[in-house]
Amino acid sequence: MHVCLLPTEILLHIFTIVDKGYSWRSRVPLVALARTCRNFKEPALDILWKSIIGFKPLISCLPESVSNADTQRKFTFKSPILNGKWRAIDRYARRICSFLVNSTVLDRIDNQVVQVLMSAPSPAPLLPNLHSLRWCDGREHFFPLLRTLLGTTITSLQLGFTLTFPSFAQSALSASLGGRCPSIREFVGICVGDSAESSDAICETLCSLRELSRLHTGAPSTV
Secondary structure, three states: OOOHOOHHHHHHHHHHHHHHOOHHHHHHHHHHHHHHHHHHHHHHHHHOOOEEEEOOOOOOOOOOEEEEOOOOOEEEEOOOOHHHHHHHHHHHHHHOEEEEEHHHHHOOOOOOHHHHHHOOOOOOOOOOOEEEEEOHHHOOHHHHHHHHOOOOOOOOEEEEEEEEEOHHHHHHHHHHHHHHOOOOOOOEEEEEEHHHHHHHHHHHHHHHOOOOOEEEEOOOOOO
């Protein structure tokens, strides 16, 4: 290998140019690079996993003896994940910097997957190096799963549903944002208050985001 290709920073720059987007099919060249040699493997994997849509890629890291798709084409787990299998997930989860979850993604996983993902053995967030999170689904029974993604590394948060205070679940989620994600600089969401009390709650939530520098309250994309 040429000496100019040895620094990881140069490899990351080259592999970023090679990367074509979210589609795994369009990322075949990066997969090939990751398998070429040891020097290429880690930088190529970092780019491959930098921006991910949904939980399917992480679930796919597990052997078929642990996970599969049921008759409704939903991902499910046949058994709980032991520590050794969690290490396989962590190896890739720590590389994810941008994560998108929408209704289609959540419709593809069953309650067993939700419970297992919420039961990770580490006290750290499920994606420990996440910077940007887009959650475009307002079903409140998925909020506990959303909380497993919230962490101190997040700087951009988009909630693709209307925060209609005083919904208890939404109020509890919003009240936790300042503590769970103190580094948020960009927040995108729709906040609707139908009373002075709910308006005060919205203001209190936004004021708890001490690092906030960009606020957008229009209708966010659900793509």
